[in-house]
Amino acid sequence: MKTQICIIGGGPSGLMLSQLLHLKGIESIVLERCSREYVLGRIRAGVLEQGFAKLMREAQCGERMDQEGEIHEGFYIAHDNKLDRVDLFKHSGGSSVIVYGQTELTRDLYEARDRMNGEVLHNVDDVVLHDLTREAPYVTCKYNDENIQIDCDYIIGADGFHGVSRKSIPADVLREYERVYPFGWLGILSETKPVSPELIYSSHERGFALCSLRSQVLSRYYIQVPLSDSVDDWSDEAFWNELKRRLPVEVAVKLETGSSIEKSIAPLRSYVVEPMSYGKLFLAGDAAHIVPPTGAKGLNSAASDIYYLYHALLDHYQNDDDSGLDNYSAKALARIWKAQRFSWWMTSILHRFPENSSYDQKLQQIEIEYLFSSDKALGSLAENYVGLPYGG
Numbered sequence: 001m002k003t004q005i006c007i008i009g010g011g012p013s014g015l016m017l018s019q020l021l022h023l024k025g026i027e028s029i030v031l032e033r034c035s036r037e038y039v040l041g042r043i044r045a046g047v048l049e050q051g052f053a054k055l056m057r058e059a060q061c062g063e064r065m066d067q068e069g070e071i072h073e074g075f076y077i078a079h080d081n082k083l084d085r086v087d088l089f090k091h092s093g094g095s096s097v098i099v100y101g102q103t104e105l106t107r108d109l110y111e112a113r114d115r116m117n118g119e120v121l122h123n124v125d126d127v128v129l130h131d132l133t134r135e136a137p138y139v140t141c142k143y144n145d146e147n148i149q150i151d152c153d154y155i156i157g158a159d160g161f162h163g164v165s166r167k168s169i170p171a172d173v174l175r176e177y178e179r180v181y182p183f184g185w186l187g188i189l190s191e192t193k194p195v196s197p198e199l200i201y202s203s204h205e206r207g208f209a210l211c212s213l214r215s216q217v218l219s220r221y222y223i224q225v226p227l228s229d230s231v232d233d234w235s236d237e238a239f240w241n242e243l244k245r246r247l248p249v250e251v252a253v254k255l256e257t258g259s260s261i262e263k264s265i266a267p268l269r270s271y272v273v274e275p276m277s278y279g280k281l282f283l284a285g286d287a288a289h290i291v292p293p294t295g296a297k298g299l300n301s302a303a304s305d306i307y308y309l310y311h312a313l314l315d316h317y318q319n320d321d322d323s324g325l326d327n328y329s330a331k332a333l334a335r336i337w338k339a340q341r342f343s344w345w346m347t348s349i350l351h352r353f354p355e356n357s358s359y360d361q362k363l364q365q366i367e368i369e370y371l372f373s374s375d376k377a378l379g380s381l382a383e384n385y386v387g388l389p390y391g392g
């Protein structure tokens with residue numbers, strides 16, 4: 001087989017890039033290890049920056065997002081048994097975020113690829129990347145019990161943290177930066193009315209909690225748990241009880257509970273690898289960086305990589321200009337590190353760290369009090385939460 005761009009990974013990043021390129025006449029093949037049902041069964045993020053939404057529209061995939069997604073102009077931070085609102089619209093100078101689940105958005109992207117006869121190969125095994133520093137790279141893999149080879153101009157590694165793409169780069173070329181947090185998030189999805197029309201991030205002495213939603217009939221809640229906990233340790237009832245204890249009374253009394261339709265624990269990690277490119281291979285999204293979910297920056301960080309890659313590839317094919325590809329890593333990383341900082345900061349002010357001294361604890365409380373006493377501090381939070389500009 002032959003194509004211009006071979007994209008490893010059929011998650012939102014890979015699909016979005018493939019779709020955007022197709023609309024400009026650039027052909028790609030997407031290789032995905034799992035089935036489509038499996039990819040769509042993963043419950044992931046739900047908060048989109050406007051930059052991401054714009055890309056979805058440019059990819060001709062924004063219709064349902066604009067109809068069913070909810071525009072959120074603020075969220076709450078609960079602390080000391082009270083609720084303070086962050087007015088994103090006011091403090092960001094008129095911006096907002098869109099609440100629309102990653103599952104739905106991925107479904108929209110698959111449908112668009114189907115409509116345009118895009119090649120997305122599922123259940124692909126034994127993916128190996130070859131000749132990354134040569135003129136003609138290629139990918140071999142097993143598909144439908146057959147060994148196939150895909151010759152291409154460039155390879156995009158959008159295959160997540162555990163994917164083969166990053167591992168195909170010689171270790172001595174890469175520098176890794178990592179922070180692992182001593183807790184995880186236990187999350188549940190339940191077909192109940194969300195307790196609040198806007199998200200509530202709660203800092204509580206028993207640990208962090210988050211009230212989020214996918215729609216007005218589908219709620220998503222999280223609580224911070226020790227890494228030693230497993231899902232089996234938490235009945236639905238135990239989850240609801242613990243969540244209520246971590247919310248201000250005025251919120252807890254309104255919480256509608258029900259049986260969970262999904263329950264899982266995600267560890268929290270900050271991770272960046274540099275550089276994000278090697279020869280003809282370009283990494284995007286979780287393949288190159290991970291954030292803790294507190295700032296809702298995971299999917300949005302992947303989207304900015306796709307934006308830079310898309311424009312770099314357009315410049316290559318349409319204008320014979322390789323500067324975008326040459327500078328991709330530096331440009332993507334400049335924004336990635338800002339999202340890393342913000343996610344680390346949100347995580348550090350809202351969670352209970354077992355190793356914290358009483359001094360650290362007090363500073364955490366003061367940080368939140370300062371935030372709500374200063375329009376400048378709120379401005380900084382808001383501009384990061386709605387998403388920093390992509391630039392150039």
Ligand code: PHB
Nearest residue numbers: 045046212293294295296
């Ligand atoms: C979610 O709805 O899953 C969600 C929302 C906001 C976050 C993290 C997760 O910061």
